[in-house]
Amino acid sequence: MEENQGRQGLKSRRKGWFKETVFYQIWIRSFADGNGDGIGDLYGVYDKLEYLHDLGIDGIWFSPIYPSPNADFGYDISDYRNIHPDYGTLEQFLKVLNKAHSLGIRVLMDLVVNHTSDEHMWFQMSRRRIAPYTDYYIWRDEPNNWDSLFEGKAWEYDELRGQYYLHLFSKKQPDLNMDNPKVRQEVREIMRFWLDMGVDGFREDVITFISKREGLPDGLPFVPAANAIMHYKDGPHVHEYLREFRRIAEEYNAVQIGEGPMTTVQSAMQYLTGDTKSMDMMISFDHMLADCIYTEYLHLPFSLVRFKRAVSRWQTTLAGKSWNVLYLENHDHPRIISRYGSEDYWRESGTMLAMCYLFLQGTPFVYQGQEIGMTNIRLDSIADYIDVQSKGNYERLLTFEPEEKRLHRVHVSSRDSARTPVQWTAGKNAGFTTGEPWFVINPNYTHINVAAEQDDPWSILSFYKKCIALRKRSKTLLYGSYREFYPNDPHFYIYERVHDKTRYLIVCSFSEHEQVLTMPEPYCSGKLQLVLANYPGTNGALPTFRPYEARVYRMRKT
Ligand code: NOJ
Secondary structure, eight states: OOOOOHHHHHHTOOTTGGGGOOEEEEOGGGTOOSSSSSSOOHHHHHHHHHHHHHHTOOEEEEOOOSOOOOTTTTSSOSOTTSOOTTTOOHHHHHHHHHHHHHTTOEEEEEEOOSBOOTTSHHHHHHHTTOTTSTTSBOEESSOOSOBOSSSSBSEEEETTTTEEEEOSSOTTOOBBOTTSHHHHHHHHHHHHHHHHHTOOEEEETTGGGSSOOTTOOOOOSSOOSSTTGGGTTTOTTHHHHHHHHHHHHHHTTOEEEEOOTTOOHHHHHHHHSGGGOOOSEEOOOGGGGTTEESEEEEEOOOOHHHHHHHHHHHHHHHTTTOOOEEOSOOTTSOOHHHHHSOSTTHHHHHHHHHHHHHTSSSEEEEETTGGGTOOOOOOSSGGGOOOHHHHHHHHHSSTTSOHHHHHHHHHHHOGGGGSSOOOOOSSGGGGSOSSOOSSOOOGGGGTSSHHHHHTOTTSHHHHHHHHHHHHHHOHHHHHOEEEEEOTTOSSEEEEEEEETTEEEEEEEEOOSSOEEOOOOGGGTSSOEEEEEESSTTOOTTOOEEOTTOEEEEEEEOO
16 A cells, blocks of 8 residues: 555645645546546546646646546545545555655645535435434425526435435435534544545535525525525525534645635635634636626626626735635636637637736636647537536526527537546547547647647747746735726736735736737836737837737836
8 A cells, every 4th residue: 555645745734835836626537547448547647747747736626536426527426535446546546645745736635515426325324214314414395496506406306215305416416414413523524534644625615505594495486596595605504614624624734715606705705704714715706707697508798897807806805814716717617718718819818818817816726728728619419418517507598599509508608618638649539548538529639739739838838837937936926916907998907916126017918909008007117027928029018919918017116
């Protein structure tokens, strides 16, 4: 058995360590296949750690890698203390953890405790009313009118028990009864299990939903999907329960990152500050709604002003009080170039998007494939998509629309676009596997792939490296204050970071056309130095910005 060196990581884990970390999110099934069975795994991860290190990454967040029937690709866990056999073993996990630590890379696990899989032993016992599991889940004789966020109603009848169980997500994801102290004890023990092994913290899945309103009152009658969100988001005991979990994480100086759909900055502040502080960072959703209403399925043209308003709201509200999660992609959203950038200006918009968020205040997360500019897939029919949420939206929302329009909605919104295998080379199966890949590979792998971009100094990949390196060298970019200029400008996103005697100005054009910029006040005079640009040979003095051009300037106060 691999020796567990995990606790060594603990010694060097100082308070606030995560503020200087750049995380990379691995959705393992599609990351890299190391054993040739067509499925990404921990052997593949092990081999790619140097690649991540070279990119400047010093943290990994693993989306769930536990045993799971994969109704929701790992977010339906059937055993919290093991590794899915598709991905390896606990021993292989330890190898990855130890190698990651030796390269200075921290490792976060996904803690999914709002629900389990219906195949988890607890649920199987609970169905049979076997103690102590009888009340581990939320059982009722009669359902209320809540909808599931993924499919149909939120209640499913269980023949064996003769009652309905609550599932806010798919039928195969029954919600745990967090009001039961035994369930909370289980959660604390799961946390200890992984922390003792040496992991550095958790991303906590839909953690804002764990406490349901007493009596489970009905939700709104004619609203699909989120009709009862006010009865389970930020529920009555959520902060009390999270305080119990916080105590464990604090013992280890482990980081806790909270996720909750539709978290507003006001509700996030409750988790991040004061007596109710239970998280180091909260994942914001606001800036991911700049081209849609509530869900990407209900899409709208991209609005830069909307995007900027959301980012600035979080930047200014958290300033000096807490810390942001910075991200543009994860496994729940389509690819960002296809959304906020342009596939026609693929390299230009991919690099600009990197710059627009990597210099904000907070901890950046890069999602697998984002660093090479992977884009959305377009499959021929709904039957070719595999994501439960995409299928649920298609079957439930705007069903009166013509088929072509509905399929278009799936194209622009599906989580499957973020879940195609990472494109490593232009060779067979994009270098992802030597076997038969478990899911479609985006046909553009012949030109969008790691190998092609690695030696090109102007590739998206090289640009991510440059941005990450610059960020790491500069206290100003890490800790400086944030101020936005021209918030209502529809083409430019411009912000500064200021600390001591140094100012940085970040200018990003979101336009497909040339745009002329009038420099904001403090930058009109004085010595401006261009430190980074996404077009080769940029003359920083020129006021005209080419399509999706992005520049970083530095100015020292005299
Ligand atoms: C949020 C996760 O990110 C998503 O992938 C999952 O489907 C839901 N929570 C339910 O666990």
